[in-house]
Amino acid sequence: AQTVTQSQPEMSVQEAETVTLSCTYDTSENNYYLFWYKQPPSRQMILVIRQEAYKQQNATENRFSVNFQKAAKSFSLKISDSQLGDTAMYFCAFSPPKSGGGADGLTFGKGTHLIIQP
Amino acid sequence: EPEVTQTPSHQVTQMGQEVILRCVPISNHLYFYWYRQILGQKVEFLVSFYNNEISEKSEIFDDQFSVERPDGSNFTLKIRSTKLEDSAMYFCASRRTGISHEQYFGPGTRLTVT
Numbered sequence: 001a002q003t004v005t006q007s008q009p010e011m012s013v014q015e016a017e018t019v020t021l022s023c024t025y026d027t028s029e030n031n032y033y034l035f036w037y038k039q040p041p042s043r044q045m046i047l048v049i050r051q052e053a054y055k056q057q058n059a060t061e062n063r064f065s066v067n068f069q070k071a072a073k074s075f076s077l078k079i080s081d082s083q084l085g086d087t088a089m090y091f092c093a094f095s096p097p098k099s100g101g102g103a104d105g106l107t108f109g110k111g112t113h114l115i116i117q118p
Numbered sequence: 119e120p121e122v123t124q125t126p127s128h129q130v131t132q133m134g135q136e137v138i139l140r141c142v143p144i145s146n147h148l149y150f151y152w153y154r155q156i157l158g159q160k161v162e163f164l165v166s167f168y169n170n171e172i173s174e175k176s177e178i179f180d181d182q183f184s185v186e187r188p189d190g191s192n193f194t195l196k197i198r199s200t201k202l203e204d205s206a207m208y209f210c211a212s213r214r215t216g217i218s219h220e221q222y223f224g225p226g227t228r229l230t231v232t
Contacts, residue, residue, distance in 0.1 A: 033219040043207055045161070045223035091161060095219050104174060105151060105163030106221060 002027045006109035021077045023092030032096045034075045039089040087116045120144045122224035130230045139195045139227045141210030149213040150193045154206040200231045
């Protein structure tokens with residue numbers, strides 16, 4: 001069974017600063033997918049960024065980037081030039097591929113509550 | 119941009135009653151999911167559905183729960199004989215086939231069992 005660990009329950013930074021949220025996971029799979037989801041106070045789950053384990057290049061999406069360390073099973077999210085609208089819960093999630101079709105559910109971490117201070 | 123929709127946004131029911139939560143996945147998606155999130159806790163996988171049958175289910179998804187795709191657009195979660203501990207946010211998600219494993223979530227239905 002896979003597990004996802006987010007060791008920072010809450011973080012607070014000033015607007016425009018850079019912040020890094022940590023995530024580690026445990027799996028015996030070699031190929032899998034990792035995601036960061038954002039959950040603002042509205043509680044909608046919004047996909048922020050994804051990473052395929054077979055890709056060595058770290059994914060980036062505008063101000064959001066990841067540091068994927070496969071050997072260490074680490075998948076951190078970096079938010080540059082943080083904005084007030086980035087205030088939210090951030091969940092790291094893991095998805096193994098399933099051969100022969102079908103679909104696996106995501107395994108989520110417990111989340112990090114990120115607060116951006118003005 | 120297409121999105122997953124869920125109805126109702128909030129459902130209040132009495133313990134022991136049956137509820138049906140409804141979802142309309144993105145139209146060209148073929149994989150469907152239900153998750154739940156008890157207040158203040160992490161999101162938990164319940165069930166996945168593909169090709170008109172359950173693909174995978176978690177330990178949480180016991181005989182009290184069932185899913186159905188009654189027509190070409192809706193995907194429902196039925197909870198029989200609700201319990202207080204079923205109070206949670208229920209999220210529907212969908213994913214298109216192929217190499218993409220991105221799941222797109224609906225806004226959720228907040229279920230309150232009294």
